[in-house]
Amino acid sequence: MLGLDPHGFIGQRIEDRFVVGQLIHARDNCPLYEALDLATGKPVSLQMFLGPPNAEDEDRRVLLRHFVGAASTLARVSRCNEAVVHVSHETHYAVRAGNQAVPVAVLESLVGGSLARHLAAHYAKGGLAIGLDDTLALLDRPLQVVAAAHEHGIVHRQLAPANLWVFGERLRPGVPIKLMGHGGAPPASWFPTTAEPEVALHHAQYAAPEQFDHDDAAVGPWTDVYAMAIILLEVMRGGRPVVDGRASLDAARQTMHSLRRPTPRELGIATTDAVERVFAAAVTVDRRHRFRSVRDFYQALLEARDGRSAQWTKRAFSASAAASGGFQATSPREVAPPGPATVSYHGPGAAAVLQRIRRETSRTATVRRMAPPLRRAS
Template sequence: MSSQRTRDPLGISGTLIAEKYLISHAVGEGGFSVVYKAEHTIWRQPVALKCFKILANAPADQRDKLLDGFIQEGRLMAELSSRSAAIVQARDIGTFTSPDGQWLPYMVLEWLEGKPLDAVLWEETQGGAPNRSLHEAMALLEPAAVALEQVHARGIAHRDIKPANIFVIGDPRGIGVHVKVLDFGIAKVMSEHAAAAAALAHTGQDITAFTPNYGAPEQFSRTHGATGPWTDVFAMALILVEILTGKSALQGDDYMQLAVESRDPIRRPTTRAFGLDLGSTVEAVLLQALAVSPQERFRTMGQFWTALHQAVFPDAGTWSPATSSGLVSSGIPSRSSLPSMPGYAGAGASPPSSLPGSGPAVVGGTRQPENSGSFVPSTSTAVPTKRSAAPVVLGALGAVILAAGGFAALKILGGGSEVTTTADTSPTASVAAGAPSASASAATSAAAPPGCPEGMALVTGGRFFMGSDEPTFKLWQPAHKVTIDSFCIDINEVTAGEYQACSDVGDCKRPPEAISFPKDPSVSDAEHEKLLKTISEHCTFGKPELTKHPINCVSWDLADAYCKVQKKRLPTEAEWEYAARGSDGRKFPWGNEVGDHTFMNACGTECTEWETARGAKPSQRMYEANDGFPGTAPVGSFPKGKTKFGLNDMVGNVWEWTGDWFAVYKDEEQVNPKGAPAGDRKAIRGGGFNGGFALWLNPAFRFHQLATASAPGIGFRCAREL
């Protein structure tokens, strides 16, 4: 049974840590940790060794304090896991110095066989499996609920309960299924030792971390009160609703929408809100578990689960199941009092040591499409749906803004520019928390989403129909389902000033003095030369008054080279379209409202006036109005045209080079598609300042241009992986 190997980020493969952990290879890497498969040389058993690289830069004078907290929480995690088979086991903790001199705390965890719950739900959805009944859903989650009650009884909360942190061992619908809760203790190390974490992040902000798709109101805004065990109750209720309905309980494509959904006093995300009526008694239990006010919620998981069982099995009596150590958690019915449930497996079930058809996993992983039997640890959250979202870290600024209220905050942040959920793309895979949980992230300013540099927006991964079936334009046919990884993309098109700065230090070539693009067969050579000379006035490089306008008149090679210098790349065509439209099938990048001259820089009366003054043939106009810019406009001049991800000028200003060679679409589902392997024409997107065809307002619109061409109407923006 093999696990996918990745590069060796820390250079420790083959080394012996603490004289007993022989490092085999890295199996996952995220922004905060690297997970290695290792062997306990004494026991001859595989283990997972998670190295917290985010702590490597901890100031020397804070390391002792940080290590003390790390050890305390490791001890807590080991104690909790020893009391319940439903909590992943922590076996050791320590520090080492990597070959390049980094001081690295690490945690040794048991090596699990199975899949995280988000992967299970995704695969079942893709396979057409019916939603679970309430009995089946309760049976699946029962071990996690019992484990959480044990923890809650001690006044401890997890604060990042989500499907990615519930690991499923065995046939998810079989009798031997068992689940484990992941990432206890790690969250506290990173969030409660805020001084050290803030020093690492070079910020004085407080740290608040959670996954917004499963966030309780008090996590979005502390005006609702403090977090605690009741926060886990809220998240577990959301997971239960999701399992029963097949839909994300909180409906939203970005952080701000999820904040509004979580705190909306009118629409509570119960099963009845999705058209599934389980009866008034069960509905009342879910309403209490999902109450906006923590004071109105069940205080612990045991109270919630007891009420749920009493609603479903009113004649079964009161439970009180013993944990693996013989201790009794108050308020939860015992397994012996349960009626027979299809697929039920109790909290005391022992996980199998090896399962046919499933590979090794640490605290999460990605099922690789090329090897469906290998499940390897990863360090990102990944399901191409809203089921599992990447953790988000809010600084104090974010908390203040959210305290103003949902819709006010949306307006303040420009309609969702701070997107914070995340997901992966494999249609047969999903990833759990191989990286530290949400609480393990360092504070991030509101201006820069977690994982993305300043000036870039985080585009949440997911699925969408790329292209269009409308018969009006052949090149965008057919519409086909595409799954996209989360990625970062420039909020604005690269400006002339930014490009010149790169050129001035010798990292980027100057654009050519003479522009060049193919001649329209309907015009003469002389007319074409006149056109080139006339419109070259619109080139922006080297003109002080145009430094904030998009760079243009650059070939694909120059655009590609600039992005690489910035440690970025050009977006794929699929990424560009997804960034412009998301998953919701909107008609335009900004929504379903027809845009006018206040939404984009396109060809209006100003365009005609400019062309007429130079004796050029007038172009077709997009609208009968003056948008104020006969050529390019400063980036971000049309905020009404902002996309759901907070991107400016995805329509208008300049066409944008993508990284793909142009290819005709295939009618098949794809994951992270790229264009043709070779060619002479690159795909371009978005339309330009001189465009007058309403067709390209559709995010699906695409065209192509010679990679060697340079024209005033073509510029670019960059992207990068998380």
């Protein structure tokens, strides 16, 4: 438990319904607190929406709508799936200094910690590699719930270890892990003006190439496929990040590098040809040639692991299918490397930085490399 209270919420009574307890997770601009539900006498967790500190009023209103709307969506999903952190369908309001109303989402009591925290602790202790079997056993529930969400037309967009909650003190196969992280982080299209050129994208290490392209229409289930593949690889590497560097521009350079993709063998993980091919399809730069959903990706990965004859094909969507929300399957085929990567943001020197990224992503030798290969335990 963090025990700190930089925002001044501890002890506050919210709408005569909740009493705020300790801060348990400082989630960017959406911190999580312990709380007591006075109506039921049971512990709950509260997620406060603070918003970016320097956001303009209109940007803040957009993000607020995103927070409330996403909380409502996750509430509907959580009622029918136990692998999602339960969220109340009601949004409550706390009060900060200056009488500023702060939206509050009510979650089930969160015991344990995020997958990000567990992976960091594992890596700090030596970061021994975790086999594919144990990795899939560990993340089976999150994979299944994201797959189910895709079948209902819901895309998470911000999958990352910080948005997976481990209900236990040890990271081991069978420990309950639930999906969370519905609100607070800005939509992929929102970039604030900053003093230094910077892509304002939460969890940039797990973002798919299209999320750096300032085009919400390009984001879909294939975006979650990319993020989930990166999460699986990070677990297999014993907690060592796949993308080296938290800065969004560093992540963009590596994520969009068409000639160096984060596959198991590229990262120093021994695996079969079949498993390597599945990951390669999941993390390709061109979203049209990724799996169309996490269900397809997971099924292909299980088939590859078990040595079964792969029934999967690479998926692509035509312009007409994308416009109508449908998908079209295509046979596996070689694809030409995508064109120069683009990153959209606002800030001084934007044009010069974009030119540099485009130039660097066209030359293998000058691009900052992915994290070094895993050092196998002796």
